[in-house]
Amino acid sequence: MRFLQPATWLVAGLACGAIAESEADVGRAVDEKVGNAIKDGVGEDKILASMPVHSLVEIHEVTVTLEDIPQKPSPRHEQEKKNLLKRMSKSHGKWDTNHPRSRLLDALFGYSRYKPRHMAELDRWRGLYKHVSKAQKKVLENTIGYSQKFETAEQLLDFNQALCDEIVDTALEYYGISHQEFAGHSKAKDEAKQLADRVSVSQALKHYVRDWSTSGRSERDDAFPCILGTLQTLYPERSTDVKVLLPGAGIGRLGHEVAALGGFGVTVNEWSMFMNLAYRFLEAHPGVGGKALHPFVDSWSHHATTADMFRGVSFPDVPVNASSVLLVEGDFVSAFKAEKGLYDSVVTHFFIDTARNVMSYFDTIHALLKTGGYWVNFGPLLWGTGPFVQLSLDEIVAIAKSMGFEFVDVWEECGEVTIPGEKVRGKRAVYGFNDKALTRNSYEAQCWVARKVR
Structure with missing residues (x-):
């Protein structure tokens, strides 16, 4: 090598x-x-x-x-980066906390403060340990050296912080953010006593495990074969690129798996800047292991x-062949307004239940698909905080039909029929990041294929 x-x-x-x-x-x-x-x-x-x-x-x-x-960027990658940097400009749109540049700076701040935010919790655990009696501590220390766990954890947090610092450096270069601007944003956060987002950074890092490690293979295997097999069945002949869009793509592994099938022009979309920074780091460091x-x-x-x-x-x-997949950052509902009727397929994987207004997702999926195009879904119905609408599966099916979708047969690999008489299947899918954990967070993920007929 x-x-x-x-x-x-x-x-x-x-x-x-x-x-x-x-x-x-x-x-x-x-x-x-x-x-x-x-x-x-x-x-x-x-x-x-x-x-x-x-x-x-x-x-x-x-x-x-x-x-x-890294792979040399294609013309469409170069054009999208120009578009992205334009959207990132402070002069583009209303400057507030929802501005993409502000969200980018917040994510950078989060990664830069990974260790301090976790040390606050580790120090709290150290403090709680002081409440253990001397006799009990003697057993703990002589048997397992319990207090050394704190020292080990702190040093491993240092290791993770070094990775986070690399992610920050890569992002500063990619997005053209000066160290001065970033330092000023961080100082303002500190002066306002606004803490960095600990959870979002931790979740993004764990997606390296789920999406891009051998430990995450079992979780990927719960979902990916169903989706990939469905696409191959729908498009057996791919002499020209079949245009596929995957919103809510996280750090992108499914999109890369679709691209690896050959004959698919793959676009992925992600709103979270924490995820996007993690993905940009992969683009810059594609080597195995x-x-x-x-x-x-x-x-x-x-x-x-x-x-x-x-x-x-x-x-x-x-x-990681970044040239095979195009990442379009931003809100799914607004990022593709100029691309109506462009896509052959929209694949929603663990996505639709993240919506504040799921009807807007449905409208966008319908608008982006060509007539005759397919909506492929695989995921749970775990509605988040403050959703405008919370739908059961049968309601989703009815609404999709009323919008001009026709449900077609789903591959048996995607599980058992959920609702008798409807072409929707359910399959157990784990979503927990840690394949060695003593707990399992799993869903009866729902899979359907709906063709846009009007």
């Missing part, structure tokens, strides 16, 4: 061992560290994962060369072992 310039990295063994090509390699590296610790005389009566990081992790300075060269994080250090519940909680995950698990 090659790199434009050799890169010298400080690599944590708990995260990568060496530069791992998948988190399977990361896991093996952890096991080897633990095994070596036992051989070196660490008492077997201690939980090794809760010991100090230096006893589990060797820090290596490794010079590596990686195939981490080139990056890693510790995604579960921020939550201490539902872990079988402390090693699971502290484990590192590398990403991406496959090369």
